[in-house]
Each structure stands twice: as structure tokens, then as C-alpha cells.
Amino acid sequence: MNEQKPIIAVGLASQEFPMLQDVACRDRNGRPFHYLDSAASALTPESVLRAMDGYYRQYRCNVHRGMYDESARATEEYETARAKVAGLLNATSEEIIFTRGATESLNLVAYKIAPQLGPGDEVVISIMEHHANLVTWQQFAKQYGFKVKFISLKDDFTLDIEEARRLIGPQTKVVSVMQISNALGTVLPLTELRNLARQNGALFVVDAAQSIGHRPVDVKAMDCDFLAFSGHKMYGPTGIGALYGKREQLNALNPFLYGGDMILEVTEEDSKWNELPHKFEAGTPNIAGAIGLGAAVDFVTSIGVENIEKHERTLAREALNRLTTVPGLKIYGPSDEGLDRGGVVSFNVEGIHPHDMTDILGGEGVCTRGGHHCAMPLMRRLGLPGTTRASFGLYNCEKDIEALHSAILKAIKTLKA
Ligand SMILES: Cc1ncc(COP(=O)(O)O)c(C=O)c1O
Known part of the structure; x- marks a missing residue:
């Protein structure tokens, strides 16, 4: 049977972004750069520059x-x-x-x-x-x-x-x-x-x-x-x-x-x-x-907003699937099952402060955001100090999610040691 290549193997138009050297998700200096903070600010393509x-x-x-x-x-x-x-x-x-x-x-x-x-x-x-x-x-x-x-x-x-x-x-x-x-x-x-x-x-x-x-x-x-x-x-x-x-x-x-x-x-x-x-x-x-x-x-x-939506949705689904397998990790946000959702995945791991998690992820070249996300009353209602948030853009690909997953496992190992 022909195995279908997942559409997230490569990002959409990621070659257009000077900050992303290539689809190997590295920055201009060859360091890993998994940019999962597009909800805070999305990167800028050449044409805009x-x-x-x-x-x-x-x-x-x-x-x-x-x-x-x-x-x-x-x-x-x-x-x-x-x-x-x-x-x-x-x-x-x-x-x-x-x-x-x-x-x-x-x-x-x-x-x-x-x-x-x-x-x-x-x-x-x-x-x-x-x-x-x-x-x-x-x-x-x-x-x-x-x-x-x-x-x-x-x-x-x-x-x-x-x-x-x-x-x-x-x-x-x-x-x-x-x-x-x-x-x-x-x-x-x-x-x-x-x-x-x-x-x-x-x-x-x-x-x-x-x-x-x-x-x-x-x-x-x-x-x-x-x-x-x-x-x-x-x-x-x-x-x-x-x-x-x-x-x-x-x-x-x-x-x-x-x-x-x-x-x-x-x-x-x-x-x-x-x-x-x-x-x-x-x-x-x-x-x-x-x-x-x-x-x-x-x-x-030129890419098609519908294509961007589909791509980000697929990335979010993949991230949810992977992250829910991590012991002690809780997702704060709608499941992918039958619910419309955006390309944002918020989570915490039991016993780990979101700032500590986000800090370790950053050290691994996985750029996420930790904290209240300018929604303090929401965090208070949820009884949380904040969450770690991974958010997707059109340039993200499977490698970014793999990197997120392994950096979370590393953070757990480090912080719970
Ligand atoms: C839902 C929402 N509203 C408003 C804003 C504020 O946007 P800006 O800081 O670009 O004015 C943000 C920024 O994160 C946002 O996510």
C-alpha cells in the first residue's frame, strides 16, 4: 500500500522566511530554530521586507x-x-x-x-x-x-x-x-x-x-x-x-x-x-x-488562506496527538474531536511551572511562550499561574512538533530529577 506523505512534512513557503534557513528548521547560524510562537508574532517573509x-x-x-x-x-x-x-x-x-x-x-x-x-x-x-x-x-x-x-x-x-x-x-x-x-x-x-x-x-x-x-x-x-x-x-x-x-x-x-x-x-x-x-x-x-x-x-x-488554515489545523492535531501521550501533561484548550480550533496548543505538566518549562524549551531551540498570555482573568478562572503555549504558522512542519515533544520530555527529566 502506498504510504501517503503527511502534508506537514514541510512547511508552506518556509523558504520565503529569512529567519528560517530551510525546511530543516535551522536558523541562519545553523542552530535549531523551531519557531512555535506565531500567536505572539508571526515571522516576516522576503516579499514583505x-x-x-x-x-x-x-x-x-x-x-x-x-x-x-x-x-x-x-x-x-x-x-x-x-x-x-x-x-x-x-x-x-x-x-x-x-x-x-x-x-x-x-x-x-x-x-x-x-x-x-x-x-x-x-x-x-x-x-x-x-x-x-x-x-x-x-x-x-x-x-x-x-x-x-x-x-x-x-x-x-x-x-x-x-x-x-x-x-x-x-x-x-x-x-x-x-x-x-x-x-x-x-x-x-x-x-x-x-x-x-x-x-x-x-x-x-x-x-x-x-x-x-x-x-x-x-x-x-x-x-x-x-x-x-x-x-x-x-x-x-x-x-x-x-x-x-x-x-x-x-x-x-x-x-x-x-x-x-x-x-x-x-x-x-x-x-x-x-x-x-x-x-x-x-x-x-x-x-x-x-x-x-x-x-x-x-x-x-498567494498561498491561500484556506490552505494556511488546513495546514495549521493539521499541525495542531499532530501536536495534540503527540503531547497527550506525555505523562502528567494536560492540554488547556478544545480537543480536536469535532470542535473547531485554532493553531494554538496550551499545556502544563504536573508539578512544573510554565516559565520553567518554557525556559528549558527555549534552550533547546524550541520557541514557545509561557505565562498568562495577556489573559489573566482566564488563568484565574482556570486556577493556573499560566501555561506554556506552542502556536503554529504556515512555515511550521512535523520536525517542529517532534522537537517540541522531545524538548518537553527533556524538561520533565531535568525538572523532576
Ligand atoms: C486575541 C488577541 N487580541 C489582541 C492582541 C493584541 O495585539 P497587539 O499586541 O498586536 O496589539 C493579541 C496579541 O497577542 C491577541 O492575541
């Missing part, structure tokens, strides 16, 4: 202002990048606001919506939320007197949708949730949450930091009011991301920051705002970052 370098070398001028070729080119490339992001999300360009990343995008929404809320109003989020979507609402709740309600987890690490049905009601003004948990890999039931938000006239906000570039995301099908993400988690540069907002929602909001570019007319007494999306982009933007993000969109679409 080239796009940013091209801007700095050939037309590094400001946008929207200059009446000369280089500035016109900068504007064109910057706006083309916006159109690429819009295309990836099935949005229109005017609905895409460039920000520093998911954190700033989520803050923008909260800064603008929270002042409209007050005592008696509620914002519903999940207990899994990243601090970027939790601390923001929590702090504004103190300032404006509304309440934040948390939807909890079930024992299988999926969202307790029954509790969501109980919590979301006419008093709910915003439902703001992540699409995929960065700490557990749980995929949240967005359609049902959106329906609950709509039935109660609440805004629906999605933190897509872990999903854009990892699975298809269509804001029209999702019917969200706002959606936030970061470029660096989808193979783009750091310091750039975007906020998608439905045109009518963005039009209803006042600007976030004041300054150049976001105005049409200024007098001593008052100002008129520029049209979308410029109304929300005060000052000189991260031009190289936006152009790099546009190149990252080209990169993921």
Missing part, C-alpha cells in the same frame, strides 16, 4: 500631501495597501482604518463608544478576552458607570453559549469578543453571538487578532460592526494593523485623534472632518508598515 525596503529606498516621502512623483507614489502604494486589506476582509477601502494594531483598534472603538454608555448599560465580553479587549472596557466601565459581564467557559474549553443567552439582553449595548483565543485556541461561536447582539440592538465587535491571515474572514458574512487585527500576526510588520468599521458606524463616530490629514477645513473656531477613512488617521501614518501589510496580504492570498 522587499516592499518596505522599496518604500524606504525609492519613494520615502509623505502621503496625501506632495505634488511630486515620489509622494504621489507613496500615496498610491499606501492606498493600494488599504484596498488589499479591504479585499482580504470583503470590506471597502473607506471602512479600513490603519492603526498600530489590534490593541489600538480595540481602544479606538472603546474610546468612542464608552462615553455613550452609562449606569444600567452593559458590555458583554468573554472570560477568554485578551487584555486589549478586557482592560479597555473594564476601565471605561469605572469611568462611565456601565457594567462589564463575562461569558465563561465550559469544561471542554468552549464558550458557554447558554450563559451568553442569559447575559445578553436589552441592557446589552456592546458584545465584544475574540474570534480565536490566543491562550487556548478556542474558536468562539460568532454567528450565534452576533445574532444575540442583533436581537438586542447591541453593537458587535470582533477581535480577529488570531484569525486574520490564518483562516478566511469575511466581515459582510460575519456582519460585525467593528473588527480589529494586527499586521505582525499575519506575517506583516509590527506597529501596523487595522480597524474595520461598517461605514454607517464610522460615520456616526467623531474622530479619535486630532491633527493633520483628518480635517477638511479648519478655522480659529472650529474644524470639519475629512471623509472616511482619513477622519480616523490623524498625523503621518506608518507608511512603510501599511505597504508591508499590503505585501503580507498578497503573501497569504
Whole structure:
């Protein structure tokens, strides 16, 4: 019988990443480099580096202002990048606001919506939320007197949708949730949450930091009011991301920051705002970052977001299969059986602190992350100091999982000796 080669024998397009010398998973200096920290930040391919370098070398001028070729080119490339992001999300360009990343995008929404809320109003989020979507609402709740309600987890690490049905009601003004948990890999039931938000006239906000570039995301099908993400988690540069907002929602909001570019007319007494999306982009933007993000969109679409999703899913399945055979190891996240999940595998080994585990793995060239993953309330609910998290990108392959597995066994031997 012909033995089928597993699709994870090699990573997708791993040769495109300067930090990964080749599919043997070594770095430029020939040291083992098993990068399993893509949920924190995904590596950058050549095409993204080239796009940013091209801007700095050939037309590094400001946008929207200059009446000369280089500035016109900068504007064109910057706006083309916006159109690429819009295309990836099935949005229109005017609905895409460039920000520093998911954190700033989520803050923008909260800064603008929270002042409209007050005592008696509620914002519903999940207990899994990243601090970027939790601390923001929590702090504004103190300032404006509304309440934040948390939807909890079930024992299988999926969202307790029954509790969501109980919590979301006419008093709910915003439902703001992540699409995929960065700490557990749980995929949240967005359609049902959106329906609950709509039935109660609440805004629906999605933190897509872990999903854009990892699975298809269509804001029209999702019917969200706002959606936030970061470029660096989808193979783009750091310091750039975007906020998608439905045109009518963005039009209803006042600007976030004041300054150049976001105005049409200024007098001593008052100002008129520029049209979308410029109304929300005060000052000189991260031009190289936006152009790099546009190149990252080209990169993921050339591979196929569906292919990336399939690949990461296969890697997660393989990692779950291997890791569950390790004595004393517990996985924190949905099983692969019949549940949708992202490419994140969180675990602890009985009697070993996640920082110690992560430290030893790092020494073996296996790059994971240990700690609370910016989800302290979640860790508290789970009664954990944190977890060790392995997260996959399109460049990972079977060798990375083998290396993870053997480094965990080594850590156990060392720490339990
Ligand atoms: C789910 C989620 N939301 C928000 C963020 C914040 O992203 P950034 O730090 O790029 O703004 C992260 C980062 O890990 C995340 O995983």
C-alpha cells in the first residue's frame, strides 16, 4: 500500500522566511530554530521586507500631501495597501482604518463608544478576552458607570453559549469578543453571538487578532460592526494593523485623534472632518508598515488562506496527538474531536511551572511562550499561574512538533530529577 506523505512534512513557503534557513528548521547560524510562537508574532517573509525596503529606498516621502512623483507614489502604494486589506476582509477601502494594531483598534472603538454608555448599560465580553479587549472596557466601565459581564467557559474549553443567552439582553449595548483565543485556541461561536447582539440592538465587535491571515474572514458574512487585527500576526510588520468599521458606524463616530490629514477645513473656531477613512488617521501614518501589510496580504492570498488554515489545523492535531501521550501533561484548550480550533496548543505538566518549562524549551531551540498570555482573568478562572503555549504558522512542519515533544520530555527529566 502506498504510504501517503503527511502534508506537514514541510512547511508552506518556509523558504520565503529569512529567519528560517530551510525546511530543516535551522536558523541562519545553523542552530535549531523551531519557531512555535506565531500567536505572539508571526515571522516576516522576503516579499514583505522587499516592499518596505522599496518604500524606504525609492519613494520615502509623505502621503496625501506632495505634488511630486515620489509622494504621489507613496500615496498610491499606501492606498493600494488599504484596498488589499479591504479585499482580504470583503470590506471597502473607506471602512479600513490603519492603526498600530489590534490593541489600538480595540481602544479606538472603546474610546468612542464608552462615553455613550452609562449606569444600567452593559458590555458583554468573554472570560477568554485578551487584555486589549478586557482592560479597555473594564476601565471605561469605572469611568462611565456601565457594567462589564463575562461569558465563561465550559469544561471542554468552549464558550458557554447558554450563559451568553442569559447575559445578553436589552441592557446589552456592546458584545465584544475574540474570534480565536490566543491562550487556548478556542474558536468562539460568532454567528450565534452576533445574532444575540442583533436581537438586542447591541453593537458587535470582533477581535480577529488570531484569525486574520490564518483562516478566511469575511466581515459582510460575519456582519460585525467593528473588527480589529494586527499586521505582525499575519506575517506583516509590527506597529501596523487595522480597524474595520461598517461605514454607517464610522460615520456616526467623531474622530479619535486630532491633527493633520483628518480635517477638511479648519478655522480659529472650529474644524470639519475629512471623509472616511482619513477622519480616523490623524498625523503621518506608518507608511512603510501599511505597504508591508499590503505585501503580507498578497503573501497569504498567494498561498491561500484556506490552505494556511488546513495546514495549521493539521499541525495542531499532530501536536495534540503527540503531547497527550506525555505523562502528567494536560492540554488547556478544545480537543480536536469535532470542535473547531485554532493553531494554538496550551499545556502544563504536573508539578512544573510554565516559565520553567518554557525556559528549558527555549534552550533547546524550541520557541514557545509561557505565562498568562495577556489573559489573566482566564488563568484565574482556570486556577493556573499560566501555561506554556506552542502556536503554529504556515512555515511550521512535523520536525517542529517532534522537537517540541522531545524538548518537553527533556524538561520533565531535568525538572523532576
Ligand atoms: C486575541 C488577541 N487580541 C489582541 C492582541 C493584541 O495585539 P497587539 O499586541 O498586536 O496589539 C493579541 C496579541 O497577542 C491577541 O492575541
